[in-house]
Amino acid sequence: MNARIEKLTKSFKINEFQKALIDWFKEEQRDLPWRESKDPYKVWVSEIMLQQTRVDTVIPYFNRFMEKYPTIADLANADEQDLLKVWEGLGYYSRVRNLQTAVKEVHEKYGGIVPDTKEEFGSLKGVGPYTTGAVLSIAYGKPIPAVDGNVMRVMSRIFNIDDDIAKVKTRKLFEALVEEVISHEDPSSFNQGLMELGALVCTPKNPSCLLCPVLEFCTAYHEGTQNDLPVKKKAKKGKTLQYIAVVLEDEDGKIIVRQRSSEGLLASLWEFPNSEVLSSWKNMVEDYEKQLVEELGVEVDVVEPLGVVDHIFSHLTWKIHAFRGEFRGEFVGSDNLKAVPIEEVEDYPFPVPYQKVWKEFKEKRGIGS
Numbered sequence: 001m002n003a004r005i006e007k008l009t010k011s012f013k014i015n016e017f018q019k020a021l022i023d024w025f026k027e028e029q030r031d032l033p034w035r036e037s038k039d040p041y042k043v044w045v046s047e048i049m050l051q052q053t054r055v056d057t058v059i060p061y062f063n064r065f066m067e068k069y070p071t072i073a074d075l076a077n078a079d080e081q082d083l084l085k086v087w088e089g090l091g092y093y094s095r096v097r098n099l100q101t102a103v104k105e106v107h108e109k110y111g112g113i114v115p116d117t118k119e120e121f122g123s124l125k126g127v128g129p130y131t132t133g134a135v136l137s138i139a140y141g142k143p144i145p146a147v148d149g150n151v152m153r154v155m156s157r158i159f160n161i162d163d164d165i166a167k168v169k170t171r172k173l174f175e176a177l178v179e180e181v182i183s184h185e186d187p188s189s190f191n192q193g194l195m196e197l198g199a200l201v202c203t204p205k206n207p208s209c210l211l212c213p214v215l216e217f218c219t220a221y222h223e224g225t226q227n228d229l230p231v232k233k234k235a236k237k238g239k240t241l242q243y244i245a246v247v248l249e250d251e252d253g254k255i256i257v258r259q260r261s262s263e264g265l266l267a268s269l270w271e272f273p274n275s276e277v278l279s280s281w282k283n284m285v286e287d288y289e290k291q292l293v294e295e296l297g298v299e300v301d302v303v304e305p306l307g308v309v310d311h312i313f314s315h316l317t318w319k320i321h322a323f324r325g326e327f328r329g330e331f332v333g334s335d336n337l338k339a340v341p342i343e344e345v346e347d348y349p350f351p352v353p354y355q356k357v358w359k360e361f362k363e364k365r366g367i368g369s
């Protein structure tokens with residue numbers, strides 16, 4: 001044990017703390033669909049979905065996903081476009097691509113059984129230390145820490161730690177600390193208890209300390225510092241890119257859709273024709289109209305604005321100036337650029353910003369969903 005952990009836990013009543021947390025979790029835990037079984041595949045899918053996404057949002061996605069892909073084999077053999085469609089709206093699409101790659105490896109290399117060691121499970125694509133701890137503790141009862149932002153918040157308050165949680169070395173400190181205090185009898189309830197406490201009681205703003213099952217163990221509460229913790233230094237703001245996008249329709253009601261490249265941001269998803277607004281352009285609409293005529297080989301009219309859609313990624317923001325337009329003439333597409341009947345547009349997986357553009361278009365055209 002390193003000296004810092006030793007100092008932090010020296011007079012900490014580990015057994016009493018574990019008991020208070022686990023008893024509370026067993027009593028108060030929310031009824032969530034992935035808690036109905038300890039199937040490691042289900043726990044794994046839920047943990048991947050829950051990264052960066054709220055529980056309420058995840059529930060219907062999880063249920064639909066399990067209906068469509070109830071087993072490792074089903075997911076391993078899934079068609080990528082169908083899979084992206086099921087994930088559509090959850091964002092961070094690399095999560096589901098990595099999940100499928102990892103599940104294929106489990107299917108082929110481990111005979112469809114999710115491996116139960118830190119080394120094997122942790123080496124699968126998209127599986128970091130948090131997911132490893134969460135899945136192996138919940139599904140297999142292994143005493144491995146599962147430290148995410150929620151858990152760091154709770155632990156920083158209980159131990160009154162003001163290190164910057166945006167730093168990797170602080171995460172490692174919390175992992176070492178949880179490793180020291182985790183219950184070996186019931187690591188599943190312990191880890192889930194910390195997560196649940198962070199979600200329901202020890203919330204980012206105004207934690208409900210008076211209802212907290214571990215109040216007596218909490219240094220921040222006793223020192224009145226709970227609202228100052230955790231410390232997280234702001235990351236530098238990402239840049240903003242301006243785009244123009246046009247939903248183009250012809251007189252037969254066909255809409256032009258385009259597939260993004262299979263590499264990079266939002267890979268392989270679909271969108272409407274768009275371009276980054278170039279600094280050399282004098283008039284965004286007219287200049288893009290000309291570009292579209294060249295790219296698509298048809299006549300194009302940009303008819304009316306649909307609004308501006310902002311989409312924030314972790315490192316940059318897209319500002320999409322969306323328009324409705326019309327095209328005429330013979331359109332020759334390809335596998336990645338098609339004119340599809342208006343009622344089929346929603347069969348294609350679109351990332352959230354282009355779903356918003358599509359919604360604006362339907363409202364303008366008076367088409368119901």
Ligand code: SF4
Pocket residue numbers: 154157158201202203207208209210212213214215218220221226
């Ligand atoms: S007492 Fe308050 S600050 Fe401490 S763990 Fe409980 S809710 Fe969080």
